[in-house]
Amino acid sequence: MRNFSIAAVFAIFVTPALAQVTAPDSLSQVIEANQPKMVKIYGAGGVRGLESYQSGFLISEAGHLLTAWSYVLDTDYITAVLDDGRKFEAKLVGADPRLEVAVLKIEATELPYFDLAASVPAEGGSRVLAFSNLFGVATGDEPASVQHGIIAVKTRLDARRGTFETPYHGSVYVLDAMTNNPGAAGGALTNQHGELLAMLGKELRNAQNNIWLNYALPIDELRGSVDAILAGKFRPGDDKPAIKPDEAIDLASLGVVLVPDVLERTPPYVDTVRSGSPGQQAGIRPDDLIVFVGENLVHSCKGFREELARIERDLPLRLVLMRGQDLIETVIKPNAPAAAESAATEPETTSEPESK
Numbered sequence: 544m545r546n547f548s549i550a551a552v553f554a555i556f557v558t559p560a561l562a563q564v565t566a567p568d569s570l571s572q573v574i575e576a577n578q579p580k581m582v583k584i585y586g587a588g589g590v591r592g593l594e595s596y597q598s599g600f601l602i603s604e605a606g607h608l609l610t611a612w613s614y615v616l617d618t619d620y621i622t623a624v625l626d627d628g629r630k631f632e633a634k635l636v637g638a639d640p641r642l643e644v645a646v647l648k649i650e651a652t653e654l655p656y657f658d659l660a661a662s663v664p665a666e667g668g669s670r671v672l673a674f675s676n677l678f679g680v681a682t683g684d685e686p687a688s689v690q691h692g693i694i695a696v697k698t699r700l701d702a703r704r705g706t707f708e709t710p711y712h713g714s715v716y717v718l719d720a721m722t723n724n725p726g727a728a729g730g731a732l733t734n735q736h737g738e739l740l741a742m743l744g745k746e747l748r749n750a751q752n753n754i755w756l757n758y759a760l761p762i763d764e765l766r767g768s769v770d771a772i773l774a775g776k777f778r779p780g781d782d783k784p785a786i787k788p789d790e791a792i793d794l795a796s797l798g799v800v801l802v803p804d805v806l807e808r809t810p811p812y813v814d815t816v817r818s819g820s821p822g823q824q825a826g827i828r829p830d831d832l833i834v835f836v837g838e839n840l841v842h843s844c845k846g847f848r849e850e851l852a853r854i855e856r857d858l859p860l861r862l863v864l865m866r867g868q869d870l871i872e873t874v875i876k877p878n879a880p881a882a883a884e885s886a887a888t889e890p891e892t893t894s895e896p897e898s899k
Contacts, residue, residue: 573737574672574689579626579655581687581731582608583676584633584647587618598675598687598730598743599623599647601656602769606631606649609659609769610729611745612638614867616645617810617832623649628684637772640834640863640870642711643745644765646772657731659769662739662762665716667696673722673759675730675743687730692720692757700747700758713764716741718757723747732759788855794848796856797875798822804844811847825875827864834870835863 580601588595599610608623610616616635623633631649638645665671673690681687695717716732722743730743741759794800798820802812811833816823833841836850837860854860860875 578686583624585622586615594725596679597728600731606651608647612640612643612645639768657739665740669694670735672733675727677724677727679726690720715758722757723755790856792851792854801844808843811844821875825873832865
């Protein structure tokens with residue numbers, strides 16, 4: 544449990560009504576203009592203390608919205624609630640777990656939205672507004688919570704989530720507002736004029752001093768990936784090779800067994816890992832979700848097998864796994880002797896994430 548001072552708790556929520564009392568009309572107008580662009584997202588969670596909600600914001604009038612890639616989206620039924628209280632089923636268009644972003648789509652038109660092409664940069668000392676549904680306060684037509692703060696510094700991210708290093712090491716805005724709270728991930732960060740600056744990040748700690756980080760990912764860092772998702776690619780440059788190898792990797796050679804493939808898009812969860820196999824040496828565990836094969840995002844057991852069919856059997860296989868809330872990168876060497884390669888291929892962090 545984190546400790547908050549009375550003043551900090553009071554400062555967390557700045558609704559339009561409060562803004563009219565404590566700030567010039569222009570600030571309240573900015574908040575009022577951006578509230579309809581915010582989305583409350585509900586999905587997986589509710590077990591082992593995992594919240595089933597997070598934030599997002601509209602990026603097209605056709606119903607596309609940007610949010611944080613997380614376990615909340617690991618379900619076939621994602622609900623998006625707009626500012627006016629309307630509820631929609633949201634479909635995952637694509638995601639880039641290395642940037643921890645995802646694009647969803649709802650069936651609605653003529654919606655107010657943030658234009659990513661019109662986003663602006665910012666520097667340390669800039670005043671900002673953070674829009675999000677932190678703590679799940681808003682459930683229907685209630686406004687998103689708004690925090691007023693300052694960008695402390697723009698720097699490269701060096702942090703961890705639990706015992707795992709974050710997969711993203713690009714530029715971030717470090718904030719003095721306490722945005723590092725449940726439900727805030729995927730929210731929008733704007734300047735005091737309402738111009739979009741960044742997307743609020745997930746909960747992290749500084750890897751050097753173990754202090755919780757309040758940060759946001761600049762839109763300039765995300766735009767290329769979002770454009771690729773909207774264009775039908777999950778990552779830039781993920782075109783599939785036309786020629787299949789003479790001898791491809793298969794699951795048996797890795798010692799990995801997936802869950803039964805009973806649905807059209809059964810997620811590629813690991814069921815079992817054979818003892819002493821290349822998969823076990825690489826640190827793969829039961830219940831891990833396979834997210835990436837090389838640079839390519841996979842959504843199903845079938846898609847994972849199709850990716851393996853394009854890779855030579857004797858080449859190292861780079862995977863990105865989701866274990867709980869954490870992303871883990873590992874490399875499998877299919878032909879590596881068990882005793883010789885065990886220490887070299889096992890990830891540095893294989894323990895369970897620590898609880899807060």
